[in-house]
Every structure is written in structure tokens, then in C-alpha cells.
Amino acid sequence: MTARLYVRSGLSPDAPDAAFAVLVVAPDGTPGERAMAGLGAHCYEGDGALYLVRTDGWAEHSFDAGSLVVRVAVPTVVLRQMDVDPEDFPERSAVDPDAVIVLTARTAADADLSTRPTEATAVFTAAPDVPLDDLLTSEDEWPVLLAPPPQT
Template identity: 70%
Template sequence: MARLYVRSGIVPDDPDAAFPILVVDPDGTPGERAMARLGGHCYEGDGAFYLVRTDGWAERSVDSGRLAVGIAVHPVPLRQAGTDPADFPERSAIDPDAVLIVEARTTVDPELRARLSEPTVVFTAGPDVTLDELLADDEEWPIMLAPPPSEA
């Protein structure tokens, strides 16, 4: 199951900025495996991989103090990553052509939630790897996901 965290202090130029960080298991659920494979279809830049916003994005919502992050992806990039979009019945609230492949929730302190910045950060790692280990590893590049196109 995907793990969701919110952390600040990970950007030296803006230590107060908080980011949602999703950790997906490459051997986990079908959605986690699909997210891990999408990393191979991102473009590289500045120590991270970026999924083009027209291919997929991160949708966020808050309910009763819990942050939910869902990853929405269009069918074409999913097929290119070797995943059948028909395996994912849930659709994006922003674009019904996009499917939701992963969703995770976590409780977030309101003060930290108020400082949430873009993008959503996604790491691929097994359940035995901690977030602190991922953040300390300069060779582990995350996938960066922008907000939905309509929120740009």
C-alpha cells in the first residue's frame, strides 16, 4: 500500500515549504507498479524525473484534517508503460478520461498543510525503506507530479 507523508525542510532555498511525498512499492498494488513504471516515461531534470502534466498529475483534497493524494494518468502513457487502463475503474474528478491509479491518505497538522507547495513528490521503494533513507540518498531520484491542468 502506498505511503503518504508531508515534510518540510527538504528544499534548502525554502525550508518552510511542505511537500506531499508518496512512496510506492514497485512490487505493490497494480497502481503502485504502474506508477513505478511511469518513471521510465518521464523527462529528467535537476535531480528528478518529471511526468508531463498532459500525461498525468496529482489531485489533492482534504477531509476532516486528512490529506488525500490521488495520481491520475491518461490511458496512452499507461499503455506505453505496459499497464492496461481498464484495470483502474476510478476516474479523475478533473478529467474523466484519466484514471486514478494510486490514492493515499494521511493526517496532517493544519499549520503544515497550510504550507503545502507544488509539486507532489513520488519515490519508488519497498516497504522496508524509510522516507528518511530515501531523502538522504542523493542517487534516488523522485518523480515530480504537478497539480491537475485546470489548477495550473
């Protein structure tokens, strides 16, 4: 199993044309998916979503050969608080060397998407057979929202 990555607009009533990266991770998937699912306990609730503060993790976006690449970075201290060994994740964040990349996902993306402002990344935890549209319309499934990387 690997995380599924989508690009969707229409998720924000305030900015219906804004494109969002949407990750779907399995709670019993890869070590990175399990770590991402565990970050939900570090979030605060608001407006039908769970928000992860940037000191606990963020999403790094890049574009490569017609693909959007999303990397989820988590500081090693946060992983240790979750009883996750940071040594299980050898890749380091390009933004903060004290953070590791716990998850990388990619999907095809339109070239003009790279010119749009970076938005939050929505992460849903669900079984691999649950369609994204079901998650987006469910009142019971709240996404974890990851901000872009902190400014260095």
C-alpha cells in the same frame, strides 16, 4: 502493501518551509504502485529529480477529516503506452474524465496545511522496509515529481 504518504517540509532549498506530499511506492506492490513506478520511464531528468509532464500524469490533493488525500491521475492513453489496462482502475479523475486514478493515499495533516500553496508531489520507488529519511538523504534515489492537475 500500500503506498506510504508523508507530509514533509525542508525538501526545497528555495522554499524550506514549503510542505510537500511525499509518496513511497513499492515496485512490486499493488497495480497502482506498479503503474506509478512505471511512469518513471516517461519523465525527464533535472536537478536530482525526474519530472513527469502534466500530459502524462499529475497529483490531485484534497483534505478530508484531518487527512491529506493524494490521488495520482494518469491519462488512459499513457497507461496503454505502458501496457497497463486502464480498465483495472475504475475511478476517474475529477479534473479530466479521460484520466484514471491509479493510486490513492492518505495521511494525517495539520489543518493549516490546507492554506499553503499546492506544491509538487515527490514519489519514491522503494521496498516497503526502506525508511523515508534514507530515501530523502540518498544521492542515488531520485524522486519522480508530479505537478498539480492541469488547468481545465
